[in-house]
Amino acid sequence: MFTYTSASADIAPAAPGAVATGMRFTFLVASAxxxxxxxxxxxxxxxxxPSDT
Known part of the structure; x- marks a missing residue:
């Protein structure tokens, strides 16, 4: 999920904005x-x- 939305296969070279977008979307999906x-x-x-057993 994170990799798809941040448009980066690895978190190390990803731009800060891409990481923020990936995190937001990941938490949105988790909340849903x-x-x-x-x-x-x-x-x-x-x-x-409730049953009476």
Whole structure:
């Protein structure tokens, strides 16, 4: 993910702006995945009532 958005195969020669863009996009994707996981848990938790076992 980082390599794709920073347009550099190696972090050492990458420009600071490219590194910043890669980090921002990586954290954006991670945040979206966390929000998606929380939404799934919230929906599944409401859909399935607790069992009495």
């Amino acid at each position: 995945l966390i929000l998606f996981a929380l939404a799934v848990v919230a929906l599944v938790g409401r859909a399935a009532p």
